Amino acid sequence: MVMLDVLIIGGGVVGCTTARMLAGYQLKTALLEKASDICEGQSKANTAIVHGGYDAKPGTMKAKYNVMGNGMFQKMCSELDVPLKWNTSLVVAFSEDGIPKLEELKHQGERNGVPNLSVIGREELRKREPNISPAACAALLVETGGIVCPYELTVANAENAAENGVRFYRNAPVTGIQKGEDCWIVQSGAGTFSAKAVVNCAGLYSDEINNMVSEDKIRILPRRGEYYILDKKYADVFHASVFQLPTKMGKGILVTPTVDGTILIGPTAEDLDVRDDTRTTSEGLAKAIRFGSLTWEHIPMRDVITTFSGIRAHCDRDDFVLGEAPDAPMFFNAAGVESPGLTSSPAIGRYLAELIAEKLHAKGNPNYNPIRKGIPKFREMTNEERARAIASNPDYAKVVCRCETVTEAEIREAIRRPVGARTVDGIKRRTRAGMGRCQAGFCTPRTVEILSEELHISPLEVTKFGGNSKLLSGNLFEKGDGAE
């Protein structure tokens, strides 16, 4: 049995930011993730927006942590070397009768403490977004809206936490939690752990984890959103993240640039019975385009590079459930964290870490280093930097992913880093290899080969995302005669 001070359940963005915050204290901390990699749940499939905070109802946890988290993003992203862009958000009204509603939203945002909100008219809107549909007549301008890469952020938090001593266990689903003497006993796919404090960051399964120990039951109502990603050639079509003013027809569809230069359109909202049903549907995809076209009249469908869906962990309490469970001392929840969960994550992580450190009388970790350097990105280097990178590591000269210009050096480093990639999708999220317009058509064979070399496994054992998601079925010729 592994003895810990703190055990975090769930390796999404909330679990990983919490892990990093806890690394700032003299605590023995570990994180359990049920999937084959961190960032395999809702943290990998969302809008990637750093929300201003106008949307949540005043007085809710969502409102509080959104605004607080937003304020922490700049520092966090610079410490972790994660690209962040303050591109602003716009909430657009498509008819004059929407304008009073924009004013209401503005007022709500101000009550939440969101700075610099203003309602802009047709002319100003068009000046900012020349490609917006002619029907757009006014918008709420949210100066503090931004975009970030959610996987890079999650991975960066995990790497930094690991470098500062947090242990990560993947393929480690939690199967039971019992109260021990001054501790919790947690059974998992990676063995049994005892921990003085347990933090529930289990996302879509945060109700199951909470309900294992607490009578204060909660329920997650999974809600699916479907998205499109369009080619980078449209990087400049929209500058802000363009939301639609919610109407009776629904919450509207977002059209936004991503920090990586693609365009994201989505999400739909559909309540599900099964919480991990990440299928896309023809109805959902059609709906995203139908509503997205309100913002961007002629969406160039031939430049769609992929579609995906993500499930939000909507809680029956309509808000985040944060803090110590009332009837389970030293069991802490970050449950029901859905949008604006990404934005709120640093604030949630800090709150929980401070709370736990105080209860455990933990001292600050004098060796804690908040700085993490990302994998140097060949595509972003100047030619001088490229020449230097190649001189120090010739693998930088081997471009594996042509569409995103990702080199073998980056892929190997993604595998070798703490909490490194073990799957093709893991490499994709850490380097963008395979995320471009050919969707891994060219680079898959080489990526599989590199994974097999680095992990000392057969190419036949390489998976897309763990489990049975194997890529290949067999060798044409049986080996055992001196073949590699």
Added chain:
Amino acid sequence: MRTVDILIVGGGPAGLAAAVSAYESGCRSILILEREEALGGILKQCIHNGFGLHTFHEELTGPEYAQKYIDKVVEYQIPYQCCTMVLDITEERVVTAVSNVNGLQQFQAKSVILAMGCRERPRGALAIPGWRCSGIYTAGTAQKFVNLEGIMPGKKVMILGSGDIGLIMARRMTFMGAKVLACVELLPYSSGLKRNIVQCLDDYGIPLLLNHTVVDISGRERLEGVTVAEVDPETKQPIPGTETYYECDTLLLSVGLIPENELSKLAGVKISSATGGAEVDENLETSVPGIFSCGNVLHVHDLVDFVSQEAEKAGKKAFQFVQGQLAENGARIPVTGGFGVAGAVPQVLHAGSGGSPVTLMFRPKGVYRNAKISVSAEGTELYSRKYRILTPGEMVSLELGPDLLSRAAGAKELTVKVEA
């Protein structure tokens, strides 16, 4: 910065033929940059036969066809660098490339020939609903695994799209012990060659389901099956009630090829929305002087023989440009595709292009029987030819002679169209 007369981006069939022809035209300063480990491009993995009937009058496999050109490159001692990825091309023809042997290099080229080929449309672009599991490959990726690495991607295979690579892979997977269930095609006809339909599907009893598509993908981790439905030939929408589930562990996609023009765009080359390739004139020169384009990066060809022919012309013309002998003669006449014409190449002719004939190529947009193709200038027909059949799978190539071009001299526009 090294200087070179002709820099060729890509050492596949187009780049090789361009290099050989530039050399044979007299150019002695040529450099081929190839991103993969060896010359040959996609032909390296096309181990099936059927190449070279037009060029060499014998039936070769892809590697053999490529080798004929590689042998010439070696014989002529034309310099080439493999494992070399071009990162940037400027309008002034400064080419930046990177390789593990030579590091980061820059070249000032007097002329650049774009020969980067094309890529396959992936699943993502089709927005097929369902799970995002493993086991879904483009046909070319699967071909690379099998033919170059000796690894099978799966055992029970469904094929979506009946492009030639899909058909070829249906037979290859069958040969290598997999079970191929069917080839599913959205259109009422296949875009593949008839020969491939007969010899890759019919020979092995693999059904070709026309007017069908994959409407759902099952399998949380590895692919477990696909649902296929019939589509309305007009709207291409699935017809409810026609769904059939096929259990399979592999889905191969052969749903279209896209010229890879990201570098061309960096150089400021104008791209045609009809072909996805550069807009070129009769000399295969793009909108940027001194930059030429040929092969599948210009427009997706049906046969490699025609890629070679086109590339030979590009090599010759690029050398003429280097020598200052490629004067543009007379007014620019845009060529537009009318009814039934998808992406005519070249997009522009010069009125006084002189004594040499111009090759005009395009793909028919549909299947037309007993049809006529005409070229006209402001309503006056200059050329026409009858065809018993035109299909999107086979390119149409018209040779426009000097007399036709002289009659077109004063025209503001040439239109090529199908009259069905």
Added chain:
Amino acid sequence: MRKEITCIGCPMGCRMTAEVEDGKILSVEGYSCNVGKKYAQEELTVPKRMVTSLVHVRGSSRPLPVRTSAPIEKSKIFDCLREIRACEITPPVKIGDVIISRVCGTQADIVATREVF
């Protein structure tokens, strides 16, 4: 016996029907040119195909592509593939090198289509 075949001479893909008895063609219908007629005759008597496949290279995970030197009888394709699969080569190999001579008792050899050093 009635047999149906599709001509591969051109994109027309004429559907032809033939009456065949004891390997003798009694009649062919549905072709629109001589290419079709000739193809039908070959295809109905002894249909032949080129076969391409891969051979295991000792000491390497990358296989060697090969082909038949001439078309072989269609009925022997899978026997031919089995024979190719059972064989192994040791480099070096040049294009055109005979890997298997007279495969499956036919007149055709299996030859290499790529160099291996």
